[in-house]
Structures are given as C-alpha cells and as structure tokens.
Amino acid sequence: MNAALALLVRDVKLAWREGGAIGVALGFYLVVVAITPFGLGPDLNLLARVAPGMLWVALLLAALLSADRIFHNDYEDGTLDVLTTGPLPLPVLAAIKSLAHWVTTGVPLALLAPVLGLLLNLPLDAMPLLVLSMLAGTPAVSFIAAIGASLTLGLRRSGLLLALLVLPLYVPVLIFGVSTVSAAMVGPGSPWPPFLMLCALSLASIVLAPLAAAAALRTALR
C-alpha cells in the first residue's frame, strides 16, 4: 500500500514538474475547441448543439496525445525495469500509472471543459453535468489509454498508432458521455441512465484494463 501510494505521488510530482506536460494537454484542448467554430461556422445554435460532442472528442484527443507519457519516460531511463522487479505486482503498477495520468490529465481537462463550453455556447445549466460526466468518464479514458501506451511502448511514431488502437475502444465512453450531457440539455429522458453506464464503464476499465496493460508491459519488456 505504501509502495503504491509512493509511486502515485512520485508520478504526479514528475508530471507537475515536467515543464508543462499538463499545460500542453490543456493548451491542446483549448486550441482544438477554439478552431472548431472556424470549421463549423459561427452560428451559435449549431455550436450549442454540437458542443457536448466536440468537447468530448477534443478531450479524448488531448488525453490520447499525452498517453504515451504514461510509461514512456520510465521506459527510456530504465526505471520501468526496476519497478517491475519491485514489490508492486505489474497490474497494480499499471493501475497506479493510469491513475496518475487521470489525476494529472483527465481531471484538469474535465475541469477546463465548462470554460471551453462558453466558446461553443454550451448552456450554463448543462455545465455541471458536463463536468460530472467527464469526471466519471475520464478514468475509463486514462485506464484504456494505458493499454495502448503499453502495447506501443518504445515504438517509433507511437502517438498516432496509439490513437488508432485506442479510439475504437473509446466509442462506448463517448456515446454515453455525450448522451449524458445531451439528455440534460435537450432531453428526452433523464441524464442519469447514461451517466450510470459511464460510471460502469469506468469501474470496469479500472479493474480490467490494468490486467491487459500489465500483459502488454511484460511483452514489451521481455
């Protein structure tokens, strides 16, 4: 337990000190959301209708582009080899690193989203549910991204390959995340059923994804 906590604290501190890793993800999120009205046109009604979808898609891209950070830095300098011989089982190691990614990327992106929602004319009363859906869905995003990161460990051009591998797995998260917010904005029906499905997806990924990521780490480090 102590080892796991120590690793989590270390990873969060490193991400914080990495000279803008968190900031770059937030900046990327801002830029992508900012250029969408140039593509879609400035009609505020249209933007309000696409806002939940665009905010979720841009969040997925921002999280994915910072996903190879999950294992890459430690792989490069050999720390990952040392960690695998340590007291933590490999799935727990993968889970802690995914959790660190969530804390340093998922949560900040989710908290920035309502501000960017203003750019897309998202109604103010949909914002709490937007943040809630993102906080509930980003654990799935981070934990599944760790599977991709461990599969593509050490490969060239792994960023694009990681996105190609992981985005199809995000389809359910995206569907339920956007439904939660749209249901709150337009109806029909309550936003809570898709929200609960989103929570279920996150919980399932927290349990199952580290097993796949650990298996992939074993193949990558052999």
Place this chain on the structure above:
Amino acid sequence: MISLANPTRFLELVKAVVPWLAALVVILLGTGLYLSFFVAPPDYQQGETVRIMFIHVPAAWLAMFGYTVIALAALGTLIWRHPLADVAAKTAAPIGATFTFIALVTGSLWGKPMWGTYWVWDARLTSMLVLFLLYLGLIALWQAIEESGRAGRAAAILALVGAVNIPIIKFSVDWWNTLHQPASVFRAGGPTIDPALLTPLFVMAAGFTALFVLLHLIAMRAEILRRRVRALQQTQVARAALAEA
C-alpha cells in the same frame, strides 16, 4: 493442433489440402452464385435488390468469424504458446478486414434503395465499423513492431481486448432500436427467411467460409516461408559480420 505445431508438417498439410479446398470453393461459390442470381425468387417487398443479401450476409458472418479466429489464435499465443498461433492471427487480419469492408460496402449499396441512405449510425452498422477499425489497428500493430515474437503477443492482447465487440455486434439489433433489421437466421425460434432464399444464402456462406480457410492457409504458408527467408538472411548477415571480424 499440437501435431500441427511443427511448421514443416503444417506446410505438408497445406500442400495436400489446398487443391481440394480450391476445387470446393469453386464448386460452392459457383453453385451459390447461380442459385442466388438465377434460381432464388425476387423478394415480395424488395424485388431483385434482395440478391445483395447473398453477398452481404455471408461477408458479414465471415467478418465476425475472422475476428473470432484471431481471438482464438490470441489465446493460443498467450496461454498455450502454440508456435503457429501468431502466424494464424497475423494472416487472418487482412482477410477478415476485407470481408468486413465488403460487408460494409454491399450493405451501404443495399441501404440506398431500401432505406434511402448509404449510411446510418445505428448500433449494428456502428459496431461493424468499429470491427473494421479494430482489424486496421491489429494490422497496424503487426507492422509497427519489428520483432515478430513481441508483435505476436502484443497483437494477441489487443485482439482479446477488442473481442468484446463480437457479441455486441451479434446482439446489437436486439439490445438497441436499429434501422438494420433484427436477427432473421440465427435466432431463437429458427430462421424467418423463406427456404427459397435461405438455401442460396447457406450455400454462399459455405462457399465464403471455404474461401476464407483457403486464403488463410495460403497466407499462413506464405508467412512461414517469409519468416524462414528472414531467418536465412539474418544468418547470412551474422556470418558475414563474423567473417569480417
């Protein structure tokens, strides 16, 4: 399975089987196409357009079959370390992806006259598109990792992670309100398609399956030989390096 683990024995088996299998494919597909286009009656609602079904449905079945083959091969790689399991998985991916593509395109062409649209984002079509993307991901991962042992294990893990999509595709028309029609063949209570259309469908499906197996065996043979050539080249390079040193 274990006796086939020896690649040389496997190649002998392939050499013996392929001519017969090729003949079977020609017979089944020939009969199937004849039945589909000349014998089967036009549908009472769809008219002649129903004949796209005889290509679209078997292609979709084979798309899912292909991924199942890859998932089983993945288990073979990870659990039993069967030597040919990763060869089977690597070679099945492009074939399965092609069948998926055929299913998507023929379905789209069928959708325009029937539903009025080439595409709709309902559960069945979306999950088939996700299947196509999963195939592409597998092919990309195989190509990205140079060492074939690591590539085989990584692709096996990815295949198993994506295997959850197969039951989703099958049951998508039951679980969600879809434009795509509900299950009409493999369902509790038996098929709802008339035997006059069901027979050509099954013959075409058998033909497609035989075609998949034929292409798969030929591709596996090619991959085994490719690996042998690579090993020989590497030995040659190593010897040359030793001779120089």
